[in-house]
Amino acid sequence: MSDVSEAKPSEGTTMLAVAMVAAVLLSVGGIAYAVTYGVAVDGGRGGAIAVALTFFILFVGRGTAEAALEAELPKTGDPSEDAALELAKIRNSVAAMLDWSRKEKLYLTISSVVGTLTWGFGDLIAIQLGAPVS
């Protein structure tokens, strides 16, 4: 089963990465819009949308932890081996949850920090970059 051992840790996190990149682009895009077409106060709107999008990350997941816990593994007939398999299911479930949580936290932190700061201070940055105040 060579594929399993070669599985990359980043697999399955594409949606998280896409949401994070979108949040950053929205934040920067809001400021760019304020400078180019709008007024300074528009600089924070992209950040507001980015924060809303950040919540989406909380609901993205593959359900691997649940699937590992519910997995039906072939019984060996040996009670100690079967018990070891049950323990492996629990261990894999917890490990999958911890690993996903670690990746989720990274993406969540970046998108929420960038989004919130832009929401709060995007107008000031836009003014600094030459956006009209009103």
Add this chain to the structure above:
Amino acid sequence: MSKPEGGGPFFIEDETSFTTPRQQALVDCVAAFKAAAKPVRGAEARVAAALADLKAIEAFMIEVGRLIEADAFRSLPEFKRGRERFDGYHQLTVAPWRGVFLVSRDGVGIVAMIFSRHPHALERRFEEITAPYPAAAEGADDDE
């Protein structure tokens, strides 16, 4: 070709050609599952891949069982090695698994089979199925 007591579907004549690799595949899948959470970093992807493997092997076995019950092996695509064709040999792919079956002369049962996981090396392993059953293979040729 044998039948179970009281009638029912045909079995694979050389059952070890099926049960031995199936058992080995299951053992490998379970071993990969057990090892997937060590270490925790990257465990989610490895556990997901191991679970997908377990589901895939189960789906492959179910499909083989369905084909045995339906006597439908001859309807499967012919096995080819490059442009080389082999009458009597048919293949089934249920990703990532692929099996090559030597179908009996009457076209309803399997004499023997080999199967592997992607990336497939069945072209190289083809002799495993042809060498022990030259007569059956010729019989399948005659049938065409």
